[in-house]
Amino acid sequence: MQTLQQIIDIEQFNNLEWIATQVVEGFIAGTHRSPFHGFSAEFAEHRLYNQGESTRHIDWKLFARTDKFFVKQYNEETNLRCHILLDTSSSMLFPMEKNGKGSKLSFGIYCTAALTHLLRRQRDAVGLTLFSDGIDFQTDARLTESHIKLIYSQLNQLLISQSKAQLNRKTDLSQALHTIADNIHRRSLVVLFSDLFTSNQDELVHAIEHLKYNKHEVVVFQLTDCEHEQNLKFKNRPIKFVDMETGETIKLNPNEIRQFYQQQMAKQNATLRTRCGQLNIDFVEADINQPFADVLSAFLIKRSRCF
Numbered sequence: 632m633q634t635l636q637q638i639i640d641i642e643q644f645n646n647l648e649w650i651a652t653q654v655v656e657g658f659i660a661g662t663h664r665s666p667f668h669g670f671s672a673e674f675a676e677h678r679l680y681n682q683g684e685s686t687r688h689i690d691w692k693l694f695a696r697t698d699k700f701f702v703k704q705y706n707e708e709t710n711l712r713c714h715i716l717l718d719t720s721s722s723m724l725f726p727m728e729k730n731g732k733g734s735k736l737s738f739g740i741y742c743t744a745a746l747t748h749l750l751r752r753q754r755d756a757v758g759l760t761l762f763s764d765g766i767d768f769q770t771d772a773r774l775t776e777s778h779i780k781l782i783y784s785q786l787n788q789l790l791i792s793q794s795k796a797q798l799n800r801k802t803d804l805s806q807a808l809h810t811i812a813d814n815i816h817r818r819s820l821v822v823l824f825s826d827l828f829t830s831n832q833d834e835l836v837h838a839i840e841h842l843k844y845n846k847h848e849v850v851v852f853q854l855t856d857c858e859h860e861q862n863l864k865f866k867n868r869p870i871k872f873v874d875m876e877t878g879e880t881i882k883l884n885p886n887e888i889r890q891f892y893q894q895q896m897a898k899q900n901a902t903l904r905t906r907c908g909q910l911n912i913d914f915v916e917a918d919i920n921q922p923f924a925d926v927l928s929a930f931l932i933k934r935s936r937c938f
Contacts, residue, residue, distance in 0.1 A: 714758045719762065719763050720876060723826055808838035815845070821842050821850070825854065836910075843912065853915065867886045
């Protein structure tokens, strides 16, 4: 299987859908199952007929006009609606390279694209929310090709524009999750991609709990550059660190505080992992230095054993 870097080098960011297809069809496909549970009484839209399925719901009037088989799609045809939430705040731009390839945000974009393709392949509805200090973009969960194209278009724009993105774009992660929880009215799978940087971890957990209270299944991917953000591996010399969201600066020698820093980060992550476990929330620590396909596939293989 091609690595993330090989795929990126080939495509140079100009075909995100193709990249997602290669990853999903080459490795992830088949790890997630979503059988149809029948049709409800409320008509929603059309989709192309798949060879071998029942013909009872073919729209024959539409066939007469288009000479193509379309099936009437109803609101409860799929048993899975998935809302993908992607943090787009300035801290997600780390490590900030000129082309933006290696950032947490680009990693989250590729994970989102791959998961979107997988859901489309399984005929499951998918919605996308981009947020920072507020909701920047949000869609309902749908199945149509035009809707999927809209999602890929938004992700492509975000991927291309991140190298020009301005800093000091803050995250109000807790408030954003509360707003999202209020906006998702039907029971869904909610997948969050974020570095989870927040000044108040209790508020973050309460916001995630809000999603659970609304009967959603929640999966949290914590995106991190383990080498730098978890282990503080920088050169042994005084370095000026800049907060990408607030602009605040501090100058210090990483070697002098590394052990204490690692202990505090490990304690903080352990607490968050434990509290998510208590809420029956899947918590995935994703190192952006690893291929995103490996992170997603390991998680999906694990989940497939639960169905």
